[in-house]
Amino acid sequence: MIVERKIKIVTEQHNINKPPVTEGFPMKEWTVEIYVLDQDGKEKPARCFTKAVYHLHPSFDNPVQTFMEPPFKCTNEGWGEFEMSIDLFTTEKGGKHSIMHDLNFAAPQYEMVHPISFKNPSQALQQILRETGPLPSDEERKIKKGDGVSKKKKSYDIEKIADGLVKLSEEDLLVVIQMIHDGKDDSTYVQNNIDAGEFSVDLYTLPEAVMKGLWDFLVSFPCFL
Template structure:
């Protein structure tokens, strides 16, 4: 693996070379589906406000001619592994009931909606990935927002009209997947299957998701091990990694080098970094930073007024 040439900037080149990962080849970070990231292409010309800083670097190649090839160095700070894609099944049942309808031509109905997950073989499974589900019904209902905490999260009501509802499925108190469901009375029972993306799952949630299919981090054992070592304590920390990743996109060149220096000085064996010189990419998974390093970066972004406490 060739080192970065000094044209990239002696300090930055040295730091990135020392952070290089020497493990087996893996897919490019361009192929990783991350939800929040910082990808900065470094080139020499003028800096544009609120854009990733740019500078060109050269890759020294002993097997090539003396004329070095100009490449771009792409730096990526990720705050999450790839979203986990799953399928949920909504099962709706309805029947007429002997109650007077406010609209005579539309009989009163009793209906219910249940939620299941579907595994990779199409089998129905309990939706244990969610800690609660909220159904947002038509505003004419006396209680239009109804929350349930036990699978299959059965929402049961009476009414005469068809409508579209939104359903919020929570994996944490703040993280949710939202789907839309058409409540209609065309059949006594019907099923719909929808695909959802579960963002930033904990190791405990990943274990649950493995019951319905493989998870994205399983093909990267180094990342999975690093995130497992840091999981839990990061979720209790006093900073938001999504905001941190967003703030890093707004750093200028000098500030970026300061962050790289912090990573170089304070990373530990669980910190996930990848330096892919062949593809001109350097990656750091923010969720695997030791707590003291995460705090240093967060405080630096606070000083730069790029995040708020």
């Protein structure tokens, strides 16, 4: 699953009362902040990232600056314009997104929007991304929940299945994982992080036959009833 979002870089700058380093170039204070846009184009805190690393011009005393909290506000002083790179990190394995940003003093404030793709985000990151818009798998959820559609009653309860899975032993969970792998289709969202020992699946994207199989498997356990 690939989730698309738009990241807004907001830059503000103004002159400050300090002697110029280079004649004809007044000293400036500038600030860069990072936001994510929701489906209506409104700014939201970029909680989908855990940190932002700014790579400034090498003439700065501290050219690499790291910020851990949205809006990842980076404030500095200087006289020159330059192009910086900004690395945005998630908790995902290999979850780094790099953006090039042009710092210039043509206007007191300006904004730049960059598209970013999140590939197979974890369940935790999916929940954060939903704060700014639906995910591709959410349409599957609506269909399976029968939103606005008259459908015959299911022979299983997805919420009860989700509750029951967390009560299983490691051995029984391995059986469940195998069932999912054997029965999933192209629309199923599964993430298997072997290094971290984590397996996640969006139950709403599983085929009917797999859901029925999981239900039949779980009802055999007294703790599930």
